[in-house]
Amino acid sequence: MTSGTPLSRTDAPGAQAGEGSGPDITTYRLENGLEIVVIPDRRVPVVTHMVWYRNGSADDPLGRSGIAHFLEHLMFKGTERHPAGEFSKVVSALGGQENAFTSYDYTAYFQRVAPEHLGRMMEFEADRMAGLSFDEEVVAPERDVVLEERRMRVETDPSAQLGEAMAASLFVHHPYGIPIIGWMHEIEGLRRADALDYYRRFYAPDNAILVVSGDVEPEGVRRLAEETYGRHAPHAAAGARLRPREPEPRAARHVRVADPKVEQAVLQRLYLVPSSRTAAGRDSYALEVLGEALGGGPTSLLYRNLVLDSRRAVNAGGWYMGSAIDDTRFGIYAVPAEEIALDALEDDLDRALARVPDELTEDALERAKTRLIAETVYSCDSQSSLARVYGSARAIGESLEDVRRWPSDIRAVTKDEVVAALGQWLQPRRSVTGHLVKGA
Amino acid sequence: MTSGTPLSRTDAPGAQAGEGSGPDITTYRLENGLEIVVIPDRRVPVVTHMVWYRNGSADDPLGRSGIAHFLEHLMFKGTERHPAGEFSKVVSALGGQENAFTSYDYTAYFQRVAPEHLGRMMEFEADRMAGLSFDEEVVAPERDVVLEERRMRVETDPSAQLGEAMAASLFVHHPYGIPIIGWMHEIEGLRRADALDYYRRFYAPDNAILVVSGDVEPEGVRRLAEETYGRHAPHAAAGARLRPREPEPRAARHVRVADPKVEQAVLQRLYLVPSSRTAAGRDSYALEVLGEALGGGPTSLLYRNLVLDSRRAVNAGGWYMGSAIDDTRFGIYAVPAEEIALDALEDDLDRALARVPDELTEDALERAKTRLIAETVYSCDSQSSLARVYGSARAIGESLEDVRRWPSDIRAVTKDEVVAALGQWLQPRRSVTGHLVKGA
Numbered sequence: 001m002t003s004g005t006p007l008s009r010t011d012a013p014g015a016q017a018g019e020g021s022g023p024d025i026t027t028y029r030l031e032n033g034l035e036i037v038v039i040p041d042r043r044v045p046v047v048t049h050m051v052w053y054r055n056g057s058a059d060d061p062l063g064r065s066g067i068a069h070f071l072e073h074l075m076f077k078g079t080e081r082h083p084a085g086e087f088s089k090v091v092s093a094l095g096g097q098e099n100a101f102t103s104y105d106y107t108a109y110f111q112r113v114a115p116e117h118l119g120r121m122m123e124f125e126a127d128r129m130a131g132l133s134f135d136e137e138v139v140a141p142e143r144d145v146v147l148e149e150r151r152m153r154v155e156t157d158p159s160a161q162l163g164e165a166m167a168a169s170l171f172v173h174h175p176y177g178i179p180i181i182g183w184m185h186e187i188e189g190l191r192r193a194d195a196l197d198y199y200r201r202f203y204a205p206d207n208a209i210l211v212v213s214g215d216v217e218p219e220g221v222r223r224l225a226e227e228t229y230g231r232h233a234p235h236a237a238a239g240a241r242l243r244p245r246e247p248e249p250r251a252a253r254h255v256r257v258a259d260p261k262v263e264q265a266v267l268q269r270l271y272l273v274p275s276s277r278t279a280a281g282r283d284s285y286a287l288e289v290l291g292e293a294l295g296g297g298p299t300s301l302l303y304r305n306l307v308l309d310s311r312r313a314v315n316a317g318g319w320y321m322g323s324a325i326d327d328t329r330f331g332i333y334a335v336p337a338e339e340i341a342l343d344a345l346e347d348d349l350d351r352a353l354a355r356v357p358d359e360l361t362e363d364a365l366e367r368a369k370t371r372l373i374a375e376t377v378y379s380c381d382s383q384s385s386l387a388r389v390y391g392s393a394r395a396i397g398e399s400l401e402d403v404r405r406w407p408s409d410i411r412a413v414t415k416d417e418v419v420a421a422l423g424q425w426l427q428p429r430r431s432v433t434g435h436l437v438k439g440a
Numbered sequence: 441m442t443s444g445t446p447l448s449r450t451d452a453p454g455a456q457a458g459e460g461s462g463p464d465i466t467t468y469r470l471e472n473g474l475e476i477v478v479i480p481d482r483r484v485p486v487v488t489h490m491v492w493y494r495n496g497s498a499d500d501p502l503g504r505s506g507i508a509h510f511l512e513h514l515m516f517k518g519t520e521r522h523p524a525g526e527f528s529k530v531v532s533a534l535g536g537q538e539n540a541f542t543s544y545d546y547t548a549y550f551q552r553v554a555p556e557h558l559g560r561m562m563e564f565e566a567d568r569m570a571g572l573s574f575d576e577e578v579v580a581p582e583r584d585v586v587l588e589e590r591r592m593r594v595e596t597d598p599s600a601q602l603g604e605a606m607a608a609s610l611f612v613h614h615p616y617g618i619p620i621i622g623w624m625h626e627i628e629g630l631r632r633a634d635a636l637d638y639y640r641r642f643y644a645p646d647n648a649i650l651v652v653s654g655d656v657e658p659e660g661v662r663r664l665a666e667e668t669y670g671r672h673a674p675h676a677a678a679g680a681r682l683r684p685r686e687p688e689p690r691a692a693r694h695v696r697v698a699d700p701k702v703e704q705a706v707l708q709r710l711y712l713v714p715s716s717r718t719a720a721g722r723d724s725y726a727l728e729v730l731g732e733a734l735g736g737g738p739t740s741l742l743y744r745n746l747v748l749d750s751r752r753a754v755n756a757g758g759w760y761m762g763s764a765i766d767d768t769r770f771g772i773y774a775v776p777a778e779e780i781a782l783d784a785l786e787d788d789l790d791r792a793l794a795r796v797p798d799e800l801t802e803d804a805l806e807r808a809k810t811r812l813i814a815e816t817v818y819s820c821d822s823q824s825s826l827a828r829v830y831g832s833a834r835a836i837g838e839s840l841e842d843v844r845r846w847p848s849d850i851r852a853v854t855k856d857e858v859v860a861a862l863g864q865w866l867q868p869r870r871s872v873t874g875h876l877v878k879g880a
Binding site: 244 | 503505602604605608609612613623624625626682683687689690692693695696697868869
């Protein structure tokens with residue numbers, strides 16, 4: 001298959017990196033629909049090769065929760081051309097690293113190797129994009145691995161159980177309320193045919209994004225991509241995502257997990273808020289700044305209020321999961337000091353939220369914005385997080401321009417916008433509050 | 441199409457009606473799969489004609505909540521042979537009555553007319569089983585009717601909002617958590633094509649049950665059914681239901697709706713429990729008796745405890761929705777007396793539940809069973825509820841024998857079974873508690 005046309009060339013060569021600009025990225029699309037993002041990084045003699053599929057756990061078919069993650073495991077079980085484990089062995093023999101991860105909105109596979117091995121990685125990764133082949137007998141043991149993973153992470157951890165119960169209460173309709181790993185009883189029912197059906201539906205060049213970061217030339221990457229991924233035919237809308245929208249929330253919810261294993265009580269809260277993709281106007285930027293000002297570390301308003309000043313908590317913080325296709329979560333938490341009951345701490349937390357309009361000084365606002373932007377700049381120091389930032393953005397449908405403009409969009413957030421976002425989105429009826437307590 | 445074979449003849453003709461026996465029902469299945477249930481009732485010169493489809497709101501496709509109910513409305517909008525309203529006009533002109541209803545597990549249509557008009561009803565009902573035809577222009581106004589219905593019933597009623605929020609919290613995965621009428625924003629998006637796709641999927645003789653009760657002969661009903669419904673081809677597994685199962689609940693949940701319109705605070709609680717279809721052993725019968733003993737009217741344990749003895753509440757009760765394909769709800773509620781806070785009342789309620797093993801005397805148990813059985817016997821006094829009992833049972837997959845045996849199964853419930861069901865199913869982690877309060 002011959003090459004498609006470049007999608008964009010985001011900067012003139014030689015542009016300075018810095019706030020609001022970012023690296024000199026080249027993007028292409030192959031004729032079969034594969035999107036390619038090449039991010040130059042000549043600091044180290046290493047290349048990061050990632051393939052992102054535009055499907056995650058929120059695209060698991062009804063009753064088959066966990067299939068995206070299970071398939072991620074099965075992707076290491078061999079193809080028609082390469083037996084199970086060969087790819088991993090080659091990566092390891094080359095001194096490379098590899099990994100894979102499944103999120104709500106995407107699944108990604110990556111390897112980090114010396115630049116001269118990039119072609120070999122692409123050969124292997126392209127091969128398993130369409131040639132996955134494994135026997136029935138690998139399915140049950142691998143499912144047991146996943147079940148054990150779930151047992152370890154969730155079934156024996158009351159905190160994880162609270163997290164799952166809170167997400168399930170926050171998202172009453174949307175699949176973000178279903179754990180990425182899947183519900184235990186549905187994982188148990190996952191079969192080889194489910195995995196292959198899902199694979200055929202979503203694993204295709206036109207549902208994927210290839211991100212290559214490192215000491216490489218865009219033209220060279222394109223040529224290699226054509227020779228490898230370019231062999232596969234597209235299958236168009238086969239993988240279209242069907243995502244129901246949440247109904248308008250009406251009721252404040254509380255969720256309580258009591259377990260003898262709990263050593264430390266915790267208060268958690270989630271709010272249903274817009275994401276970077278669903279926000280109208282600048283709400284998503286305002287929520288980013290609010291999250292950081294409220295809960296980003298020991299200078300944040302919650303920490304100062306609940307830990308330093310009133311000493312009602314030993315830790316407190318908050319965060320905003322802005323990167324999501326659909327409406328998403330804004331979280332806050334507090335760990336009570338000794339003798340402080342969660343109900344009382346919850347009242348303190350509500351009072352702290354009510355004081356934000358008074359306490360959010362221009363100075364605090366600027367510091368929050370600076371921290372947020374700095375985190376992004378730091379993340380670009382690591383080649384793999386650079387690749388991850390751009391890959392995840394494209395996987396949820398953000399443009400490279402969105403990523404590039406993000407620091408200046410954050411910089412422009414005003415106090416009024418933050419206070420308005422707080423008032424509009426952090427309402428009791430949009431919330432789920434969680435109590436983790438020691439108990440029977 | 442010629443007739444199929446009788447499925448069963450549940451009793452010898454002339455059997456005595458009474459507890460544990462029931463009417464002398466005849467069932468057949470036409471060759472196209474239509475199930476027919478004929479229930480003799482010669483007390484009044486009236487016949488009840490019902491068609492039950494084995495699909496309800498819990499079978500609405502993802503993102504199309506409300507479609508089962510919307511289609512129920514559209515079923516009155518005419519067919520290729522009869523314009524909109526003609527069927528209703530005929531029923532009315534014959535002095536008959538008609539209605540339709542959508543539930544979680546089924547949708548049903550019924551008419552009550554003089555026996556000589558049964559054939560005409562079957563002609564019309566069979567016609568709209570396959571010949572539904574309406575123009576685009578009826579869709580939007582009918583959707584507005586449904587939206588207005590939702591606005592009236594839910595959007596302006598805080599109690600209904602609490603009910604929806606509680607169900608959504610109880611069922612984190614299963615569609616019983618979605619309102620039958622649908623979520624507002626999804627009703628708004630329902631189109632003619634959605635309704636017709638859904639209609640073609642589910643409205644078929646092999647997905648339906650015809651129930652005829654009245655002064656009729658089984659043979660005559662069969663002949664009429666063959667001439668009408670018998671014309672339609674089956675379409676087999678097209679309508680197969682896909683129902684995800686709930687994960688094991690782990691967290692006690694609380695849901696709170698505060699609204700200035702609330703005149704009377706209310707405490708509600710739901711538990712996720714097995715239904716008549718999912719219960720292992722006799723749990724469903726035990727839950728029936730528990731529901732009645734706990735909350736069935738002014739002699740029930742909750743009423744006695746909370747209203748008569750402690751005077752903490754002005755009303756209290758409970759119920760069990762045993763008739764469901766999948767795991768279902770057990771509900772209790774209490775309306776606080778003046779000056780009694782819901783949190784305090786909730787503690788009272790928990791104490792009352794904890795006392796059940798002590799307070800459930802053999803006498804109270806027997807009274808509960810007698811009331812339950814009497815309700816069923818009374819319901820058989822009405823021809824239409826008789827038809828409804830058998831139709832709904834068959835629609836969720838219970839056998840006629842299950843219905844017939846129900847009174848003796850209830851009669852056999854022991855105190856140990858009730859106490860065991862209480863301990864196993866009415867656990868905090870299986871519950872959602874709702875507070876309806878006056879507030880901002």
